[in-house]
Amino acid sequence: MRGWRTLGILVGAVVLLLFPLVLEQYKLYLASLTLVYLILAIGLNLTLGYAGQISLAHAGFMSFGAYAVAILVPLGVPFEGGLVVGVVIAFLWGLVLGFPALKVKHHYLAMVTLGFNIIVFLVLRNWESLTGGSFGISGIARPRWGPVRFQSDRAYYYYILGWTVLVVASAHWILHSRWGRAFRSIRENEMRAEVVGVSLRNYKLMAFAIGSAYAGVGGALFAPLLTYIDPGAFTLDRSIQFLMMVVMGGLGRFEGPFLGAVVVTLLPELLRASEGFYLIIFSLAVILMMLFMPKGLVEIWDWMVRKMTRRRHGPAHPPAPPEPAAVLEAK
DSSP: OHHHHHHHHHHHHHHHHHGGGGOOHHHHHHHHHHHHHHHHHHHHIIIIIITOOOOSOHHHHHHHHHHHHHHHGGGTOOHHHHHHHHHHHHHHHHHHHHTGGGTOOTHHHHHHHHHHHHHHHHHHHHOHHHHOGGGOEEOOOOOEETTEEOOSHHHHHHHHHHHHHHHHHHHHHHHTSHHHHHHHHHHHOHHHHHHTTOOHHHHHHHHHHHHHHHHHHHHHHHHHHHTEEOGGGGSHHHHHHHHHHHHHHOTTOTTHHHHHHHHHHHHHHHTGGGGGGHHHHHHHHHHHHHHHOTTOTHHHHHHHHHHHHHHHHOOOOOOOOOOOHHHHHHO
16 A cells, blocks of 8 residues: 555656646646645645544635735745745634634534634725725735746746645644644544543644644745735635535545545536536536545545555455364364
8 A cells, every 4th residue: 555655656746747847827827726725625634634623714714824925025025924924823813713622513613613714704805904805915926035036837836836745744744643643533532532641622722723824825825826816715615615625535534635636626627618517517526426435535546556456466365264163173
């Protein structure tokens, strides 16, 4: 299994590095958008998939990173400085929103996070002196390192790719540390986790805060990609879109956000040729996936790995039948 995962990583790295060299502008934009959404899906998968804390506020946390960059960069703050500010704000608000998770769970927690997302949207729309209100902020500059500018779509794609690698590596480290083990134990059985010494309070708060921080990173990269943002980009619809990525990809699986981000971002674009019917077709495709692959698209990945493993090593030999009781007694 580990060998096939390594092979998949190597093939994916080659595709991510070389394929954009031949993409036209719009397809390059879609590739960049998929990477941004992957970062956001990784954060939500950590909060929901591993720690079991449902959140419908991911778009709200995303907005903190986006608006921090859009507001601070024109004031002379480097892009990375704006990104850090946005991530810190998202992290702190994630801590705040994590407190209700100590008292409520499941659909009650979903309602709390939904309310938070609506509040963030209303603040962004009505605080016109800071956010531009419904008109938003335009002309958002892309980052630069001294004489090196990431102005072109291709250059900015590789900039986003660099941040994506950092996020994936950090998430892998977290999920294979004692934090990741604590998150999984809370998801499976809170009472048992507490009995073995896991602090529910600390780890639930950190699950929300870390997932929110990743959303802040995604938002900061999202704003220069479009060069324009408004409150409409951070509504409940966007939060549900991220939830779909995590659920369709595979809850609590490291590969899940990769598959979910690609399918949820690119499938609607592939179906646009059907004109007015593409949303209906997309919705039906989602329903069928959930019916026949309840664990998400990772089921396809697991099936492929099993098939390739059998082809490589041959079918496993069936275990020898147990000896009859009479023979055992004779011995």
